[in-house]
Amino acid sequence: MDKRVGVLGGGQLGAMLVEAANQLRIPVNVLDVGHSSAKQISSIGTHIEGSFKDPEAIKKLADISDVVTVEIEHVDTTILEKIAGTVDVQPSWKTIRKIQDKYAQKQHLHERGVATAESVALKTASMEEMEKASRDVGLPLMLKSRREAYDGRGNYPVRTKDDFNLALEALGGNKDLYAEKWANFRVELAVMVVKTKDDVLSFPTTETVHENSICKLTYTPARGVSEAISQKAQELARKAVACFDGKGVFGVEMFLLEDDTLLVNEIAPRPHNSGHYTIEACRVSQYEAHLSAILDLPLQQEDLQLREPAVMLNILGGEAKDSHLKIAQAALKDRWLKVHLYGKGQARKGRKMGHVTVCAPTMSEAERRMQPLIDLVDEGKPAQPKGVKGQPANEESAKNKPLVAVVMGSDSDLPKLADGLKILRDFNIPYTARVTSAHRTPYLMAEYASSAASEGIKCVIAAAGGAAHLPGMFAAYTPLPVIGVPIKPSLGDGRDSVLSILNMPRGVPVATVSLNNSTNAALLAVRILGAGDEAIRERYVRYMREAEAAVKEKDRRLQEVGAEKYLESMAK
Amino acid sequence: MDKRVGVLGGGQLGAMLVEAANQLRIPVNVLDVGHSSAKQISSIGTHIEGSFKDPEAIKKLADISDVVTVEIEHVDTTILEKIAGTVDVQPSWKTIRKIQDKYAQKQHLHERGVATAESVALKTASMEEMEKASRDVGLPLMLKSRREAYDGRGNYPVRTKDDFNLALEALGGNKDLYAEKWANFRVELAVMVVKTKDDVLSFPTTETVHENSICKLTYTPARGVSEAISQKAQELARKAVACFDGKGVFGVEMFLLEDDTLLVNEIAPRPHNSGHYTIEACRVSQYEAHLSAILDLPLQQEDLQLREPAVMLNILGGEAKDSHLKIAQAALKDRWLKVHLYGKGQARKGRKMGHVTVCAPTMSEAERRMQPLIDLVDEGKPAQPKGVKGQPANEESAKNKPLVAVVMGSDSDLPKLADGLKILRDFNIPYTARVTSAHRTPYLMAEYASSAASEGIKCVIAAAGGAAHLPGMFAAYTPLPVIGVPIKPSLGDGRDSVLSILNMPRGVPVATVSLNNSTNAALLAVRILGAGDEAIRERYVRYMREAEAAVKEKDRRLQEVGAEKYLESMAK
Structure with missing residues (x-):
C-alpha cells in the first residue's frame, strides 16, 4: 500500500479510481489539465498540470510514481514505451497501442480465435x-x-x-x-475483466443500452439472458483480454446476436462506463480491482460477485446548461439511487457529467426505482429511430422476470390452479405457467427443470393427477424447492395423485399440499420466497393479519345476529 | 447541492463525511490543524488551518460556509452561539452544549422520560x-x-x-x-438516529463490543437480540434524540440489561463509530444521512435499511509503530473486507487508525470472514478481565444463529428426526431442535412460533404423529415456510398423521413429506434456504451430483457382477 500510482487523465474514471485509492490512503498522482475531476478529491498525491499527451508531463509523472496507468487509451504510447524502462506501466504500452487502432485490435483478436464482427x-x-x-x-x-x-x-x-x-x-x-x-444484435453485453499477475477474472455480465451510440443505461445481471449465455459472455471476455499483455481492468463490449452467437465489439484497456455499477453492486468495484491488479494486491473471482441487481443511468449534458443538475436533483428524491457527479464544470450536450446507480433486492425493484429518472431523461425527446444500432427489443419482456414456475402435466389442470395463480398475482410475485408433461414431453420437461434455477426461478409449483410423476421428476432435475399439488383425476378419489406425489424416496423431497389445493401451494411459495426476501415476508404478514381480521369479523357477526340467522344468510 | 458545508474537526468522521460529499461534489470546508484526515481527500472546499476550538478560526469557517456542523462535540459552544446569528449551525449549539456535559445530558433525558442509568x-x-x-x-x-x-x-x-x-x-x-x-448489561447496543427538519429516523440496531472501554467490534443486526427488542431499542433511541434541537445524525449508545430493559448510556451529536458499517451495509450511510439532514435533502426511513448483515472491526494503533498497517495488510487478503485507513500519520496505542467492514449474505458468513482479523488483533493479548464493562457473554452462543427450527411434539419423535438433523449438519446449516407440543404446551408453542421469524429462522421443520397438529398450528403463527413430517404412531399405519398434516385448510399451507421422512424434510429445507442463498444452492447441486454418481456406481457394479451375484452381496 506504499506504492505511488500515476494516472494519465483526470476525468471521471480517474476520479473514481482516486476514490477507491483514498480509502486505503494510496497516493495517486494525476496528470491532466486544470482542476480536473480526479484532482478535486485528492490532495494526498502530487498532481501534474498538463495534457496526458504531453511527453514532458508524462515523464514528470513517471518520476514521482511507482506504477503508471491510464484512464483513457488515447495517450502517446511512444512516451509510455520510453518510460517503461524506469517505471512500471500497466497495462503494457503494447496493449494500449494495439487497442488504440480498432482495426488492429480486431485482427489481433481474430487471429487468436476470439469471435469478432x-x-x-x-x-x-x-x-x-x-x-x-x-x-x-x-x-x-x-x-x-x-x-x-x-x-x-x-x-x-x-x-x-x-x-x-x-x-x-x-x-x-x-x-x-x-x-x-452489420451485427444484428438482440442485446449488447459488456463484461469487465481483471487481468492480475496470475489470473484473468471477470465481473458479472452487464446489459448495455445505447442511445445515439452513447451508453445510456446498464442492467446487471443482463435481463432476459440465460445463465448459460451469461457465463459464455464472461468466458469470451476473459479469452479476449487474455490476448493482451499487462495488468489492470479491461472493458469488453459484446453483441449477442439473434441466434445467441456472441461477438466481441471492442475492448477498453481501463475502467469502463459499463462497470460503474460495480461501486455499489459488487463486493469489489472495478476501480478497486484495477488498483489491486496494478499493485499486486490479492484478488479472487469470488470478490467480483454481485451483491444485488443494479441499474446504472448516465447523466449527460443536455440542451440547457443545468439539465444534468436537474436530473441529479430529481435522483435525490429516492435515496436508494446513488448519484455520482463528476465536477466537470461546463456541460455540453452529450458530455458525461455524472451517473446514477440503484441496487435493490430484485431487478424489478431496481427498474421501478430508476424509471422516474429515465422518464425525466426521455422527456420531450423524439422517439429513438429503430435499428440504428439494433435497439434491443427485450426491455419490456424481461421486466418481470418470473420467480415462480407453475408447471402442469396437462392444460386440463389449469382450472384447478387458477386460485393459486391469483394469489401469486395478488402478492405481486412474477410467475410463469407452463404445460410440460413428464410422460408425453420427457425431454422438454428435463431441459426446462434443469435450467429453471439458472433462469432465476426460486420456487416451483408442479401439479399433476393420477400417476402424477411431474412434481417428483421436476424435483429430480432441479435444486429448487418443488411444491407438489395433487390434482383429483376424473376417476377415483384422488388418493393415487396424493400418494404418488407424497411418497417420494428419501433424497428427493417434494413439498406436498392437499388435493387440488393450489391456494396453499401458492401461499407456501410466497412463504418460501419470503424466507429470503423481507419485503415479501412483510406482505405475507399483512395477509395473515387480514385473514385474522376476516375470521374475527365473522365471529362478531355470528354473535351479533345469532346462529340461526347466520345459517339463514349462508343458505342464500 | 450548492450549499457549502463547514466542519469543525477533520478527523476520520470528517473524512468520511467528505467522502459522501465528494460523490455529489458538495464543497466541504474543513477546520483543523495540518493535513488532517478530511483535508487529504478534498480539494473542492477551502480548508482552514487552526484548532476547532479556536474562536477566530471558527469565525473564518463560518464566513465561507452556508451550514456549519461538527465531527466532534468537544468544541467551544460560545463561539457556535455567536456565529449562529449569521450562519446555520447544525445540530444546534444548545444541543452540543447540553451533550458535552454527560451528567446534564442524562438529567435532560431523564426529565423527558427517557430511561437512563x-x-x-x-x-x-x-x-x-x-x-x-x-x-x-x-x-x-x-x-x-x-x-x-x-x-x-x-x-x-x-x-x-x-x-x-x-x-x-x-x-x-x-x-x-x-x-x-452499575449497569449489568447483557449486551451493548447502538442506534444511529437521523434528525431531519421533519422526522426522526433510525438506522438498524447494532451490537457493540468494547475492549478497554474502546469500541472494538460492531455487529449489525445485533446478534441474539429479538426483532421486538431491536425495534424497542430504535424507538428509545429516536425518543432520546427527539429531546434535542437541530438536525443531523446522532449516535445513541444503550445497555440491554439481563431482564431485557433498555437504558440510554450516552449520545453523540454527530456521526459515530458504531455507524461506520452503514457505508457498505445500508442504502444510505450515516455520512450521507448527516449531509441530507443538515442540507434538507430528501430522506426516508426505508433509506436507512440494511442491505446485508455486517461486522465492523476498528483498527487501533498497537504496540509497534506499524501494528495497524499489518492489520490492514492482513485484511486485504479477503477482499470482501473493506479497509478504511484514516491517514492519521503517527500511530499511538489505542488510537483509531482505520476500520474494516465486511458484509455478507448471512451474519455467520460475515463473522467467519472477519474472524482471522479478530484473531490477529487478539494475538498475544492477555485475556480480557471479565466484568470490567460487563463483557457481553453472547459472542460464542450467537455465532451460529440457527436458520432452521426443528420442532417436535414429543421427544419420542427425535429418533425419527435423526437422519434429517444429520443432513442439516452435513450441509452446515445451523439449526435449533425444540420440543414444543401443540396440545400440552400451547402457549409456549404459540410464543415460539410467532417469534421464530424475527429470531432469524428462515424455515421450520415440524414433526408430529397421530392427531399431529403441531405443523399446522406452527404454520398458523408464522409467516415462514413450514415443512410437516408425519410420524408413524405406535398404533395404526400412520395415515392419521399424514392426513392431519396434509389436509390443511386453504389459507394456511404446510409442505408435507411422506411418513417418517425427515431426510426429505431436511433436504427440502436446504432447497428452500438455497432459493435465497447461492452458496447453499451450490452445495445442494453438489449433493445431487454425488447422489447421481452413487447410483451410477451401483449400476456399474450390477453390470459388472450380474444380478445374481449382486443379490447375493445384498443378502450379506
Whole structure:
C-alpha cells in the first residue's frame, strides 16, 4: 500500500479510481489539465498540470510514481514505451497501442480465435474502397474510424450504396477507416475483466443500452439472458483480454446476436462506463480491482460477485446548461439511487457529467426505482429511430422476470390452479405457467427443470393427477424447492395423485399440499420466497393479519345476529 | 447541492463525511490543524488551518460556509452561539452544549422520560461525596467525568469502597464528576438516529463490543437480540434524540440489561463509530444521512435499511509503530473486507487508525470472514478481565444463529428426526431442535412460533404423529415456510398423521413429506434456504451430483457382477 500510482487523465474514471485509492490512503498522482475531476478529491498525491499527451508531463509523472496507468487509451504510447524502462506501466504500452487502432485490435483478436464482427480496412477514404468493402462484408455495414473513436464519434451506419458519400463525409475524410459487418444484435453485453499477475477474472455480465451510440443505461445481471449465455459472455471476455499483455481492468463490449452467437465489439484497456455499477453492486468495484491488479494486491473471482441487481443511468449534458443538475436533483428524491457527479464544470450536450446507480433486492425493484429518472431523461425527446444500432427489443419482456414456475402435466389442470395463480398475482410475485408433461414431453420437461434455477426461478409449483410423476421428476432435475399439488383425476378419489406425489424416496423431497389445493401451494411459495426476501415476508404478514381480521369479523357477526340467522344468510 | 458545508474537526468522521460529499461534489470546508484526515481527500472546499476550538478560526469557517456542523462535540459552544446569528449551525449549539456535559445530558433525558442509568453528580471530588454517591446509586458504580470523556477516558469502575481513592486519583482530581449506577448489561447496543427538519429516523440496531472501554467490534443486526427488542431499542433511541434541537445524525449508545430493559448510556451529536458499517451495509450511510439532514435533502426511513448483515472491526494503533498497517495488510487478503485507513500519520496505542467492514449474505458468513482479523488483533493479548464493562457473554452462543427450527411434539419423535438433523449438519446449516407440543404446551408453542421469524429462522421443520397438529398450528403463527413430517404412531399405519398434516385448510399451507421422512424434510429445507442463498444452492447441486454418481456406481457394479451375484452381496 506504499506504492505511488500515476494516472494519465483526470476525468471521471480517474476520479473514481482516486476514490477507491483514498480509502486505503494510496497516493495517486494525476496528470491532466486544470482542476480536473480526479484532482478535486485528492490532495494526498502530487498532481501534474498538463495534457496526458504531453511527453514532458508524462515523464514528470513517471518520476514521482511507482506504477503508471491510464484512464483513457488515447495517450502517446511512444512516451509510455520510453518510460517503461524506469517505471512500471500497466497495462503494457503494447496493449494500449494495439487497442488504440480498432482495426488492429480486431485482427489481433481474430487471429487468436476470439469471435469478432468481420472487418475490412479501407486503403483510402474513397468510393472505390467503399465499394470493395461493401462486397466483402455486405450491406448494411458500419463504417468506423480506426482511431480516436468513442461514444459513437467515428461510427457511421451505411445502409445502402446511397450512404457511401454521406459516410465518408461524416467521418471527415479520415484516411484510417474500416468497414464492419452489420451485427444484428438482440442485446449488447459488456463484461469487465481483471487481468492480475496470475489470473484473468471477470465481473458479472452487464446489459448495455445505447442511445445515439452513447451508453445510456446498464442492467446487471443482463435481463432476459440465460445463465448459460451469461457465463459464455464472461468466458469470451476473459479469452479476449487474455490476448493482451499487462495488468489492470479491461472493458469488453459484446453483441449477442439473434441466434445467441456472441461477438466481441471492442475492448477498453481501463475502467469502463459499463462497470460503474460495480461501486455499489459488487463486493469489489472495478476501480478497486484495477488498483489491486496494478499493485499486486490479492484478488479472487469470488470478490467480483454481485451483491444485488443494479441499474446504472448516465447523466449527460443536455440542451440547457443545468439539465444534468436537474436530473441529479430529481435522483435525490429516492435515496436508494446513488448519484455520482463528476465536477466537470461546463456541460455540453452529450458530455458525461455524472451517473446514477440503484441496487435493490430484485431487478424489478431496481427498474421501478430508476424509471422516474429515465422518464425525466426521455422527456420531450423524439422517439429513438429503430435499428440504428439494433435497439434491443427485450426491455419490456424481461421486466418481470418470473420467480415462480407453475408447471402442469396437462392444460386440463389449469382450472384447478387458477386460485393459486391469483394469489401469486395478488402478492405481486412474477410467475410463469407452463404445460410440460413428464410422460408425453420427457425431454422438454428435463431441459426446462434443469435450467429453471439458472433462469432465476426460486420456487416451483408442479401439479399433476393420477400417476402424477411431474412434481417428483421436476424435483429430480432441479435444486429448487418443488411444491407438489395433487390434482383429483376424473376417476377415483384422488388418493393415487396424493400418494404418488407424497411418497417420494428419501433424497428427493417434494413439498406436498392437499388435493387440488393450489391456494396453499401458492401461499407456501410466497412463504418460501419470503424466507429470503423481507419485503415479501412483510406482505405475507399483512395477509395473515387480514385473514385474522376476516375470521374475527365473522365471529362478531355470528354473535351479533345469532346462529340461526347466520345459517339463514349462508343458505342464500 | 450548492450549499457549502463547514466542519469543525477533520478527523476520520470528517473524512468520511467528505467522502459522501465528494460523490455529489458538495464543497466541504474543513477546520483543523495540518493535513488532517478530511483535508487529504478534498480539494473542492477551502480548508482552514487552526484548532476547532479556536474562536477566530471558527469565525473564518463560518464566513465561507452556508451550514456549519461538527465531527466532534468537544468544541467551544460560545463561539457556535455567536456565529449562529449569521450562519446555520447544525445540530444546534444548545444541543452540543447540553451533550458535552454527560451528567446534564442524562438529567435532560431523564426529565423527558427517557430511561437512563441512575446518576448523581459529585459536588466535589472528595471521599465524602464518593460516600454519598455510593449510598445513592449503590456499589459497584461507574465514576465518570462530566466533560471531555470518550473512548473510555474519564471512566473508572468502582467496585468497593477501597476503590474510592483510586478512582478519584485516576480521574485526576477533576471536579466535574458524577457517579452512575452499575449497569449489568447483557449486551451493548447502538442506534444511529437521523434528525431531519421533519422526522426522526433510525438506522438498524447494532451490537457493540468494547475492549478497554474502546469500541472494538460492531455487529449489525445485533446478534441474539429479538426483532421486538431491536425495534424497542430504535424507538428509545429516536425518543432520546427527539429531546434535542437541530438536525443531523446522532449516535445513541444503550445497555440491554439481563431482564431485557433498555437504558440510554450516552449520545453523540454527530456521526459515530458504531455507524461506520452503514457505508457498505445500508442504502444510505450515516455520512450521507448527516449531509441530507443538515442540507434538507430528501430522506426516508426505508433509506436507512440494511442491505446485508455486517461486522465492523476498528483498527487501533498497537504496540509497534506499524501494528495497524499489518492489520490492514492482513485484511486485504479477503477482499470482501473493506479497509478504511484514516491517514492519521503517527500511530499511538489505542488510537483509531482505520476500520474494516465486511458484509455478507448471512451474519455467520460475515463473522467467519472477519474472524482471522479478530484473531490477529487478539494475538498475544492477555485475556480480557471479565466484568470490567460487563463483557457481553453472547459472542460464542450467537455465532451460529440457527436458520432452521426443528420442532417436535414429543421427544419420542427425535429418533425419527435423526437422519434429517444429520443432513442439516452435513450441509452446515445451523439449526435449533425444540420440543414444543401443540396440545400440552400451547402457549409456549404459540410464543415460539410467532417469534421464530424475527429470531432469524428462515424455515421450520415440524414433526408430529397421530392427531399431529403441531405443523399446522406452527404454520398458523408464522409467516415462514413450514415443512410437516408425519410420524408413524405406535398404533395404526400412520395415515392419521399424514392426513392431519396434509389436509390443511386453504389459507394456511404446510409442505408435507411422506411418513417418517425427515431426510426429505431436511433436504427440502436446504432447497428452500438455497432459493435465497447461492452458496447453499451450490452445495445442494453438489449433493445431487454425488447422489447421481452413487447410483451410477451401483449400476456399474450390477453390470459388472450380474444380478445374481449382486443379490447375493445384498443378502450379506
